[in-house]
Amino acid sequence: MSLDSHGVASVENLTVRYGTKTILSDFSLVIPDGCTGLLGPNGAGKTTLLKTLLGFVSPAGGRGQVLGLDVATQGMLIRQKIGLMPEQDCHIPGMNAVTFVAYAGELAGMPASQAMRRAHEVLEYCGLGEARYRNVETYSTGMKQRIKLAQALVHGPKLLFLDEPTNGLDPEGRDQMLDLIRDVSHGKGLSVVVSSHLLPDIERTCDSVLVLRRGELILSGPIDALRSTTGCTVDVELAEKSTAFGESITALGGTIGEIKGNRVRVAFADGTKGFGTLVFRAAKLSGAQVRGFAPAQRSLEDVFMEAIDQ
Amino acid sequence: MNLDNTIHFEHVSRWYGQVIGLNDVSFTIPKGLTALLGPNGAGKSTMLKLVTGQIKPTTGGIAVLGEQPFANPRVARNLGYCPEIDNFYEDMTGRQFVELMATLSGYKGEDRTKRVQNSIDRVGMSDRCDRKLGGYSKGMRQRIKVAQAIVHDPKVLVLDEPLNGLDPLGRRDMVNLYQQFAEEGMCVLISSHILYEVEQITDRILVMYKGRLLAQGGIRDIRKQIDSHPHRISLTTDNPRKLAGALLLDDTVISARMPQDNHRVVEVETAQPDKFYSNLADIILDGGFEVDVFQAPDNNLEAVFRYLVSA
Amino acid sequence: MSQPNVQDATVNNPIADLTYRNYDGPLTSHTFRWWVVALSVLRTNLKKPGFWINGALIVLIFLFQALLFFFSNNVAARIGGAGAAGDAPQKLMSYGTTAYQAISATSLLVTIAALIVGSGSIAADNRANALLVYLSKPITKGDYLLGKWMGVFMLLAGMVVLPTILLWVFYATTYADEGFFKQEPWLWAKLLGASLISPVINTSLMIGFSACTKNARLAGSLFAAFTFILLTVSNTAGFLMFRNATLDQDLGAGKAVVRRAITVQHISVRGVADGLSMELLDVDPKKVMAGGPKKLRKRLQAPYPLPLVGIGLLMIILPISIARAKIRAVEVVSG
Numbered sequence: 001m002s003l004d005s006h007g008v009a010s011v012e013n014l015t016v017r018y019g020t021k022t023i024l025s026d027f028s029l030v031i032p033d034g035c036t037g038l039l040g041p042n043g044a045g046k047t048t049l050l051k052t053l054l055g056f057v058s059p060a061g062g063r064g065q066v067l068g069l070d071v072a073t074q075g076m077l078i079r080q081k082i083g084l085m086p087e088q089d090c091h092i093p094g095m096n097a098v099t100f101v102a103y104a105g106e107l108a109g110m111p112a113s114q115a116m117r118r119a120h121e122v123l124e125y126c127g128l129g130e131a132r133y134r135n136v137e138t139y140s141t142g143m144k145q146r147i148k149l150a151q152a153l154v155h156g157p158k159l160l161f162l163d164e165p166t167n168g169l170d171p172e173g174r175d176q177m178l179d180l181i182r183d184v185s186h187g188k189g190l191s192v193v194v195s196s197h198l199l200p201d202i203e204r205t206c207d208s209v210l211v212l213r214r215g216e217l218i219l220s221g222p223i224d225a226l227r228s229t230t231g232c233t234v235d236v237e238l239a240e241k242s243t244a245f246g247e248s249i250t251a252l253g254g255t256i257g258e259i260k261g262n263r264v265r266v267a268f269a270d271g272t273k274g275f276g277t278l279v280f281r282a283a284k285l286s287g288a289q290v291r292g293f294a295p296a297q298r299s300l301e302d303v304f305m306e307a308i309d310q
Numbered sequence: 311m312n313l314d315n316t317i318h319f320e321h322v323s324r325w326y327g328q329v330i331g332l333n334d335v336s337f338t339i340p341k342g343l344t345a346l347l348g349p350n351g352a353g354k355s356t357m358l359k360l361v362t363g364q365i366k367p368t369t370g371g372i373a374v375l376g377e378q379p380f381a382n383p384r385v386a387r388n389l390g391y392c393p394e395i396d397n398f399y400e401d402m403t404g405r406q407f408v409e410l411m412a413t414l415s416g417y418k419g420e421d422r423t424k425r426v427q428n429s430i431d432r433v434g435m436s437d438r439c440d441r442k443l444g445g446y447s448k449g450m451r452q453r454i455k456v457a458q459a460i461v462h463d464p465k466v467l468v469l470d471e472p473l474n475g476l477d478p479l480g481r482r483d484m485v486n487l488y489q490q491f492a493e494e495g496m497c498v499l500i501s502s503h504i505l506y507e508v509e510q511i512t513d514r515i516l517v518m519y520k521g522r523l524l525a526q527g528g529i530r531d532i533r534k535q536i537d538s539h540p541h542r543i544s545l546t547t548d549n550p551r552k553l554a555g556a557l558l559l560d561d562t563v564i565s566a567r568m569p570q571d572n573h574r575v576v577e578v579e580t581a582q583p584d585k586f587y588s589n590l591a592d593i594i595l596d597g598g599f600e601v602d603v604f605q606a607p608d609n610n611l612e613a614v615f616r617y618l619v620s621a
Numbered sequence: 622m623s624q625p626n627v628q629d630a631t632v633n634n635p636i637a638d639l640t641y642r643n644y645d646g647p648l649t650s651h652t653f654r655w656w657v658v659a660l661s662v663l664r665t666n667l668k669k670p671g672f673w674i675n676g677a678l679i680v681l682i683f684l685f686q687a688l689l690f691f692f693s694n695n696v697a698a699r700i701g702g703a704g705a706a707g708d709a710p711q712k713l714m715s716y717g718t719t720a721y722q723a724i725s726a727t728s729l730l731v732t733i734a735a736l737i738v739g740s741g742s743i744a745a746d747n748r749a750n751a752l753l754v755y756l757s758k759p760i761t762k763g764d765y766l767l768g769k770w771m772g773v774f775m776l777l778a779g780m781v782v783l784p785t786i787l788l789w790v791f792y793a794t795t796y797a798d799e800g801f802f803k804q805e806p807w808l809w810a811k812l813l814g815a816s817l818i819s820p821v822i823n824t825s826l827m828i829g830f831s832a833c834t835k836n837a838r839l840a841g842s843l844f845a846a847f848t849f850i851l852l853t854v855s856n857t858a859g860f861l862m863f864r865n866a867t868l869d870q871d872l873g874a875g876k877a878v879v880r881r882a883i884t885v886q887h888i889s890v891r892g893v894a895d896g897l898s899m900e901l902l903d904v905d906p907k908k909v910m911a912g913g914p915k916k917l918r919k920r921l922q923a924p925y926p927l928p929l930v931g932i933g934l935l936m937i938i939l940p941i942s943i944a945r946a947k948i949r950a951v952e953v954v955s956g
Contacts (some may be wrong), residue, residue: 089750092749108648120875281595
């Protein structure tokens, strides 16, 4: 029985209960191709959704599919085709990275010979060099995160779930992990779902987001679309705060919006052409130094907060 | 006891056998919010252990609130510490745990109950503090850790990765709380890897690298200092090649680059950013160029940090 | 679905793209997924020197018993003299009894082996959160438990069954002309059965304890404590009952009472294995049980087998159920 294949995974009118508590009620959602961010406050139902998609929870009502497989009856097959990078630290004791990842591959059904060579390939991709022959228990946080990713990729999943992938990483490690995620989710034949509380991470890697709150989907869509603002609004960064600049802008026909330190939001009338020139002219007139400007885009964090606060 | 609320390190070194933790580090942290940054293994945990008095320096002197902190109850009474590790007595409720910490600080009876309630309220756990710790989510555990760190009204607060596990709302609440503490006169030291957040919380940073103090001071000042490092600036316009030509005529510009993935962009490098920005307005206006986007992607803490640790 | 643009080096495109490529290769069937887990247990433990030392000691004990058998029967044959031509010479000890002695003597070693091999089997996984890795793969919690159990069992069984087979081979080759096959055609099956009781019970108990903690040493200590305490308590209680029953000089009455006492004495891991082996191998209890003064020795009997079967099954099923419950409680994703 194949369900309506919408996106790479989806749920329809899903109801999930834990004992007497109803976590999700008549809940529907589609996970599109590419890289999707899954956001929401703690307790919003992300965990329950993830568990359901992995086939661990039988829904009390509704249905769900992952890669065309039913979550209620084909859980094992689903886990064959997906990879999960859990949030918590986890490993198999007494192994080095190669044995661990190869073992994970065998658990996923790969023959031993394939699992071994694939483990090396995937570890290379995740940036683990000679360290792969050392016992996993000696690894730093960054390395542990990498092998968690490697064990999720080894069996060639078509859908990857990443739960807080940059947890505990220092800035360099975070950079590298985000680059890896961006790389693997574009053009490599698999889709990725990233669940994280760090919205700039999501901005950097994902194409679209799904925002949950209290068991409901309150926002979804491509990040660029959600972030765009209407009209001719520009965020200008000055070298220093300058009231004179504001006055010049007003004189040229614009309005000053939010001011955060040396960053000013400037709005022009809809359809104004050449607002760049206007900004520079205002700068020249007021003697302020412009250090940058770009069409106003709300940060994902602002979008999220707005959605949640309602 | 000098209640100047400062942390002061004077030529402090600490090594473990042959392994160096801190190498001749000196600085002063005044009242307010300071962020401690650095790659893993840079010496941040060593430094935090020294500040909280868990270990002694091998050489050099430390003064927290005017006294050296190792095994010093007078300092301990005025210092709050929220560690990164996540070990609790799982069978206690949140409230009981904070009460235990308050008792250890010497409070009893009515006073203790009020303090405990107060700190639980401040971290936003009033409705959930009577559940067992074993059932707490990561974010809730984090809040209780902060509650126990402030229950005794410390003058110095040390927080190690305090926003770990919190959802964006929680992060916003806690960040506001820390800023409040700083405004109330506490000396707050936060160690964090999340640079974009640190940028929003405070201007003052301390950067550790390989056991040495790499930079200290305001982010903007540090940025200005490394202005000698070429700035990259990217401009989006309809005729980037013509703009590139015009810009190259200016002697503050070192190079111009046409990226292959976006045909409306020109990227220039300048070694004298201040002068460049001043000249830019004229170049644009004189040439009649219509610029849609003008950005210096290196203008944030992440770029500063990357530059500092890779140099 | 996004199109992959990875490629191998070919004639038209000489430079390969060595970034991530997909795996669409062969997959094994799910039926034997537990075997992967079992194999991992085997691999980990075959590296331990303790395991091999233990195994060697078991082999030595069997060897000793075999030699004892050989030499004592030689002596008996010489003393007893040949009977009518073609008769099998008298044996001081029976085949079954010797085997029983060997199996009984090595029962402590099997318990120690269970400690070495099994204490960390699930406990170490609990500590490392390994189940999170297992459960995100297409493997059930049942497969996991079965794999662990089989891995430990195979190691323990191997240590005991191999020497037992060698003993049987020794019998078969040395005493074939004395009518070994005619006398004991099913000995091989009985030996196999008797030797496997201890591994099955030890494995189940150890797995049960291991599943309950995050600390391998704690699991081992609990298992050892349980085994030892049970052994001591049952031995003492059984002995006291035996003394009480045999205080009465009247040999006719109290046979059942005596048997009951001896059964109680056998309520332990070792006791169940011994008792049931005795039954399987048709061993005369008077020859193998330590009994004290001759008077009491005469009243020794084999324990009732049925209660021992019951206790044995309890010691197998209960810990496995506990382990299953503990494993089921693990959540792959927690908020």
